[in-house]
Amino acid sequence: xxxxxxxxxxxxxxxxQRVTLRCSPRSGDLSVYWYQQSLDQGLQFLIQYYNGEERxxxxxxxxxxxxxxxxxxxxxxxxxxxxxxxxxxxxxxxVGGWETxxxxxxxxxxxx
Amino acid sequence: TQLLxxxxxxxxxxxxxxxxxxxxSSSVFSSLQWYRQEPGEGPxxxxxxxTGGEVKKLKRLTFQFGDARKDSSLHITAAQPGDTGLYLxxxxxxxxNYKLTFGKGTLLTVNP
Numbered sequence: 001x002x003x004x005x006x007x008x009x010x011x012x013x014x015x016x017q018r019v020t021l022r023c024s025p026r027s028g029d030l031s032v033y034w035y036q037q038s039l040d041q042g043l044q045f046l047i048q049y050y051n052g053e054e055r056x057x058x059x060x061x062x063x064x065x066x067x068x069x070x071x072x073x074x075x076x077x078x079x080x081x082x083x084x085x086x087x088x089x090x091x092x093x094x095v096g097g098w099e100t101x102x103x104x105x106x107x108x109x110x111x112x
Numbered sequence: 113t114q115l116l117x118x119x120x121x122x123x124x125x126x127x128x129x130x131x132x133x134x135x136x137s138s139s140v141f142s143s144l145q146w147y148r149q150e151p152g153e154g155p156x157x158x159x160x161x162x163t164g165g166e167v168k169k170l171k172r173l174t175f176q177f178g179d180a181r182k183d184s185s186l187h188i189t190a191a192q193p194g195d196t197g198l199y200l201x202x203x204x205x206x207x208x209n210y211k212l213t214f215g216k217g218t219l220l221t222v223n224p
Contacts, residue, residue: 002154002156004154031210033212042200042214042215042216042217043155043200043214043217044214045211045212045213045214048210048211055210056210056211058211090154090155092154097210098204098210100157100160101157101212102157103153103154103155103156104154105152105153105154106152106153106154
């Protein structure tokens with residue numbers, strides 16, 4: 001158990017819909033990272049937040065957005081969902097940046 | 113963005129065999145991390161290598177960092193079914209960029 005929690009574990013929805021994925025970091029960690037894992041693209045960095053502020057951005061689509069709240073939990077919002085958005089979405093946390101990232105168990109999203 | 117090439121993509125061996133998987137880049141790594149991801153779980157950090165020529169051992173796993181810091185290998189001695197999983201290498205982009213870039217991984221299956 002990494003100490004990072006993600007909900008829900010599984011999510012099935014339809015194209016065009018919007019979903020919210022939630023992540024609670026390990027106690028004491030200020031950074032939260034979001035990744036997308038698919039068979040063809042592998043594990044891809046989406047975005048990082050540090051203590052409530054966006055710190056780094058990867059190949060995150062404009063339809064996707066994230067935020068980190070004062071209690072340090074984070075949410076990833078995916079809108080206008082497409083079939084190709086079906087993937088595993090992982091959250092990770094670390095103390096700050098450059099240190100070990102601890103990954104959560106992931107949310108498996110299926111868009112039908 | 114630094115690209116990490118991992119090989120082989122798939123590897124299926126019998127219990128007790130030795131194996132080596134590779135991670136290569138056309139650019140110099142500032143540091144390199146190896147992760148193992150088991151089915152249904154997030155990646156777990158195994159080791160970080162920083163210095164060219166560095167060798168680190170973790171029980172039956174030996175990690176090597178190339179002298180030029182452009183390649184790395186993971187060698188497993190006497191593989192066991194519990195070693196089954198996806199082995200990923202990853203590297204941070206340099207400077208103020210906190211993005212962790214992953215290779216697509218080697219999927220290892222160790223058959224009893």
